[in-house]
Amino acid sequence: MPELVLELNGRTWTLDPSRSYTLGRDPQGDLVIDDARVSWRHATVSWAGGGWVIEDHGSTNGTYAEGRRVQRLEIGAGSSIHLGNATDGPRVSLTGADAGQGASGAAYGGQAAPGWAPQQQAQAQAQQQAQAQQQAQAQAQQQAQAQAQAQQRAPGRQQGWPQPQQQAPQQQAPGQGQFPHQQDGGSGGSGGHAPRGHEPSAAPGPGGAAGAPPVHGDRSPTTFHQFSLGRVMRIGRALENELVVSDLQVSRHHAEFTATPDGRYEIHDLGSHNGTYVNGQPIAKSGTVHLGPTDIVGVGHSTFRLVGDRLEEFVDTGEVSFSARHLTVTVDGGKQILKDVSFGVPEKSLVAVIGPSGSGKSTLLKALTGYRPADQGDVLYDNRNLYKQFAELRQRIGLVPQDDILHKELTVKKALKYAARLRFPGDTAEAEREARIGEVLGELKLDIHKGKKITSLSGGQRKRVSVALELLTKPSLIFLDEPTSGLDPGMDRDVMQLLRGLADDGRTVLVVTHSVAELAICDKLLVMAPGGSVAYFGPPEEALNFFGYTSWADVFSAFENYRDYDWAGRWRGSQHYQMYAADIDAVAAQSVHMPPPQQMRPPKAQSWAAQLWTLIRRYASVIASDKGFMALLVALPAVLGVVSTVIPAKFGLGPPELPSRFNSGAGTIMLVLMVGMCFTGAANSVRELIKERVIYERERATGLSRSAYLMSKVITLGVITAIQGVIICGIGFFPRALPAEGLIMPPAVEMCLVVIALGITSMMFGLVISSLVKTAEKTMPLLVMFAIVQVVFTGVLFQLFDSPGLEQFAWLMPARWAIAGAGTTLDLAHLMAPWDINNPTSLDPLWSHSVGQWIMNISVLLLMAAALGVVVSRLLRRHEPEVMRK
Numbered sequence: 001m002p003e004l005v006l007e008l009n010g011r012t013w014t015l016d017p018s019r020s021y022t023l024g025r026d027p028q029g030d031l032v033i034d035d036a037r038v039s040w041r042h043a044t045v046s047w048a049g050g051g052w053v054i055e056d057h058g059s060t061n062g063t064y065a066e067g068r069r070v071q072r073l074e075i076g077a078g079s080s081i082h083l084g085n086a087t088d089g090p091r092v093s094l095t096g097a098d099a100g101q102g103a104s105g106a107a108y109g110g111q112a113a114p115g116w117a118p119q120q121q122a123q124a125q126a127q128q129q130a131q132a133q134q135q136a137q138a139q140a141q142q143q144a145q146a147q148a149q150a151q152q153r154a155p156g157r158q159q160g161w162p163q164p165q166q167q168a169p170q171q172q173a174p175g176q177g178q179f180p181h182q183q184d185g186g187s188g189g190s191g192g193h194a195p196r197g198h199e200p201s202a203a204p205g206p207g208g209a210a211g212a213p214p215v216h217g218d219r220s221p222t223t224f225h226q227f228s229l230g231r232v233m234r235i236g237r238a239l240e241n242e243l244v245v246s247d248l249q250v251s252r253h254h255a256e257f258t259a260t261p262d263g264r265y266e267i268h269d270l271g272s273h274n275g276t277y278v279n280g281q282p283i284a285k286s287g288t289v290h291l292g293p294t295d296i297v298g299v300g301h302s303t304f305r306l307v308g309d310r311l312e313e314f315v316d317t318g319e320v321s322f323s324a325r326h327l328t329v330t331v332d333g334g335k336q337i338l339k340d341v342s343f344g345v346p347e348k349s350l351v352a353v354i355g356p357s358g359s360g361k362s363t364l365l366k367a368l369t370g371y372r373p374a375d376q377g378d379v380l381y382d383n384r385n386l387y388k389q390f391a392e393l394r395q396r397i398g399l400v401p402q403d404d405i406l407h408k409e410l411t412v413k414k415a416l417k418y419a420a421r422l423r424f425p426g427d428t429a430e431a432e433r434e435a436r437i438g439e440v441l442g443e444l445k446l447d448i449h450k451g452k453k454i455t456s457l458s459g460g461q462r463k464r465v466s467v468a469l470e471l472l473t474k475p476s477l478i479f480l481d482e483p484t485s486g487l488d489p490g491m492d493r494d495v496m497q498l499l500r501g502l503a504d505d506g507r508t509v510l511v512v513t514h515s516v517a518e519l520a521i522c523d524k525l526l527v528m529a530p531g532g533s534v535a536y537f538g539p540p541e542e543a544l545n546f547f548g549y550t551s552w553a554d555v556f557s558a559f560e561n562y563r564d565y566d567w568a569g570r571w572r573g574s575q576h577y578q579m580y581a582a583d584i585d586a587v588a589a590q591s592v593h594m595p596p597p598q599q600m601r602p603p604k605a606q607s608w609a610a611q612l613w614t615l616i617r618r619y620a621s622v623i624a625s626d627k628g629f630m631a632l633l634v635a636l637p638a639v640l641g642v643v644s645t646v647i648p649a650k651f652g653l654g655p656p657e658l659p660s661r662f663n664s665g666a667g668t669i670m671l672v673l674m675v676g677m678c679f680t681g682a683a684n685s686v687r688e689l690i691k692e693r694v695i696y697e698r699e700r701a702t703g704l705s706r707s708a709y710l711m712s713k714v715i716t717l718g719v720i721t722a723i724q725g726v727i728i729c730g731i732g733f734f735p736r737a738l739p740a741e742g743l744i745m746p747p748a749v750e751m752c753l754v755v756i757a758l759g760i761t762s763m764m765f766g767l768v769i770s771s772l773v774k775t776a777e778k779t780m781p782l783l784v785m786f787a788i789v790q791v792v793f794t795g796v797l798f799q800l801f802d803s804p805g806l807e808q809f810a811w812l813m814p815a816r817w818a819i820a821g822a823g824t825t826l827d828l829a830h831l832m833a834p835w836d837i838n839n840p841t842s843l844d845p846l847w848s849h850s851v852g853q854w855i856m857n858i859s860v861l862l863l864m865a866a867a868l869g870v871v872v873s874r875l876l877r878r879h880e881p882e883v884m885r886k
């Protein structure tokens with residue numbers, strides 16, 4: 001067997017073909033590389049039967065051979081690999097007399113076939129594009145210069161720079177309207193000031209004027225795979241596949257490419273968890289689609305394209321450009337809350353979005369992430385239309401909402417563990433998920449905190465954990481909504497530096513923020529004006545000068561004081577616009593035609609049952625981690641049970657003994673127990689949905705099933721409520737005499753079942769409240785109202801039957817049916833004195849001592865619970881991203 005000698009940092013290893021070697025920062029790995037650019041488990045070197053192969057494990061910063069990023073590459077004596085950076089990343093050199101035959105040449109597809117036409121074409125195209133881009137930039141500069149000259153010639157131009165407190169912003173372009181503060185006339189006052197001392201940088205930043213991204217198809221493929229007729233090539237995560245994709249988003253056996261004997265190609269999905277996509281559209285689970293020469297197949301982070309009889313693989317390593325064109329959002333009533341927003345950034349960019357309250361920052365974020373797609377315009381992800389290819393591309397987007405998306409009661413590690421379970425395909429092994437969690441914890445420097453409860457972390461660290469969660473699935477685009485709100489300046493800087501690092505590591509990061517202290521760390525700044533339009537887009541260091549103020553407070557005051565001013569017009573007439581946005585704006589606005597909803601939804605990475613099981617376990621962990629809350633869950637029914645025992649009732653719940661003819665105390669005891677159960681059941685659930693609304697919204701967007709989520713609540717809370725029912729009944733019934741016999745079962749069991757059914761119905765009502773309210777504070781008054789209303793309509797305090805209107809209204813009250821359920825067992829109609837002493841046979845029909853009535857009473861309770869479940873499910877829709885609402 002051939003051996004390979006590997007050299008790294010002056011040390012050598014003789015590799016044994018019978019095993020594989022892991023390279024990375026993980027101290028448990030075989031070759032430990034202590035360099036921050038190297039991922040935890042970066043790559044593996046192994047003998048693949050015909051030669052040695054290095055395989056990248058989806059590392060953040062990549063594995064490079066001869067300056068190119070590679071995913072999987074045959075290596076041999078003389079090969080040299082860089083990790084983490086193409087030029088100065090740690091270098092792995094290989095030597096060895098018997099090294100694999102397939103070394104060097106063939107490995108670098110394009111180089112092995114230098115005359116290969118498609119790649120030449122691609123390169124030529126890329127060159128043409130670059131030339132076109134240069135021309136566009138030159139034009140923009142000429143325009144800018146012409147404009148500056150025009151401004152200098154403009155009449156009434158003053159040299160003086162206005163005092164920020166007194167002046168409204170300068171008009172930069174001639175021919176634009178008057179300044180907002182000039183309504184009283186005097187055009188010679190201050191109109192038409194040319195900006196001073198803030199000439200935009202002559203050349204736009206990387207990526208061109210509008211951050212024009214390279215066309216996805218012009219990237220060099222990561223690998224090539226040769227096809228022969230009649231061959232089937234299986235793609236998947238498992239090593240036995242012909243085409244191994246080391247990506248946890250990919251199933252072990254994901255899909256198959258087939259070259260049919262008649263020369264056609266097709267892709268067949270193998271029931272993958274995260275789906276197989278052709279041109280961004282999901283193909284049916286286990287479905288087959290014929291492939292044309294222009295079709296692009298998406299599997300996890302990889303895309304494949306057929307060129308002749310070769311299959312080119314492109315791995316999305318995160319370095320993607322991103323742009324928005326003419327985004328416009330119109331709400332009911334025709335009002336535009338986002339107006340024609342265009343901007344673009346190249347790969348590895350950090351973009352900040354600021355603006356006064358109500359300027360549409362959140363609306364923009366929703367439009368960019370597809371949570372609430374714009375009504376007009378495009379969002380381009382590496383030149384692919386996000387809205388059209390949403391189902392596939394949404395998996396590459398990470399969103400960190402303002403509120404934490406983790407259960408704070410859990411430890412960092414546990415919270416990430418459950419998140420990974422929900423987000424990764426059902427066939428990922430625990431060890432694979434653990435490895436990815438370890439990688440992310442290491443990257444965000446959270447290793448030392450992994451055993452701590454999230455509640456015990458500082459605000460900045462908590463935000464890191466939320467970011468870590470989103471990084472699990474390796475998104476290329478990360479959006480953050482006010483990540484530094486509520487943080488002190490030091491933490492603000494920490495978080496912004498973290499985002500800078502994420503962008504530098506090869507992601508595009510867009511952050512909406514209220515904090516202006518750390519804007520300089522960003523590559524680009526987007527300033528939104530009141531009304532939802534762009535007031536500025538460009539380098540942050542030029543922004544204040546652009547507005548003509550010395551502080552952001554002044555700029556925001558100007559926004560406030562001159563709300564009706566044409567900020568968008570001012571921006572469009574500026575040199576900065578020409579430099580940084582005109583190119584993107586030049587393309588006409590498009591109406592958004594979203595694919596049908598079923599093609600937009602993310603696939604469920606896990607089966608419904610697996611999601612349900614994970615959610616139940618997570619919920620149980622959250623409850624178990626709060627000992628005080630658990631004690632309260634037991635104490636509440638116990639106290640209510642004990643309270644019921646102090647009610648004086650000579651005959652308990654049993655029949656009276658002569659000379660007494662009635663036992664009215666039984667009704668009072670049942671009233672207290674039932675209302676206690678109502679309160680307990682509803683209290684269990686009333687905060688449950690509101691407190692994790694943000695988590696739900698985010699998880700739903702990543703494929704969580706609404707019914708699995710709701711069922712996890714119903715089952716967990718249902719079990720808790722049932723136990724509480726047993727406690728309340730056990731304590732309440734213990735000291736009381738009971739009837740000798742029940743209708744079907746022992747009377748205590750019969751009544752306890754009714755109490756539990758009432759508890760579950762009340763719990764469902766609590767969930768309705770929880771899904772209805774906007775803030776957790778509103779739940780308490782509604783809970784109290786619910787319990788008091790139940791007291792009134794039990795039928796124990798006054799006569800409800802034969803009272804038209806009142807009787808029917810009481811049918812809606814769970815406590816009415818619950819008292820009736822226990823009443824049938826106790827024969828409460830005869831136990832309590834008749835309401836009308838002159839008409840003693842007029843008894844409550846729901847209390848009639850019969851098996852049929854007992855079954856009906858408990859059935860109505862359970863039907864009510866089911867109906868409330870449907871209501872909760874409908875209400876939950878309101879808190880979901882628009883595309884998820886069925």
Ligand SMILES: Nc1ncnc2c1ncn2[C@@H]1O[C@H](COP(=O)(O)OP(=O)(O)OP(=O)(O)O)[C@@H](O)[C@H]1O
Pocket residue numbers: 331332337355356357358359360361362363364
């Ligand atoms: N569905 C809607 N229907 C009508 N108006 C809406 C809707 N959603 C948002 N708006 C309005 O659009 C404007 C922009 O809202 P948005 O939440 O995007 O602003 P923002 O800049 O994020 O504000 P803040 O900084 O306060 O979060 C606001 O005036 C808001 O009232």
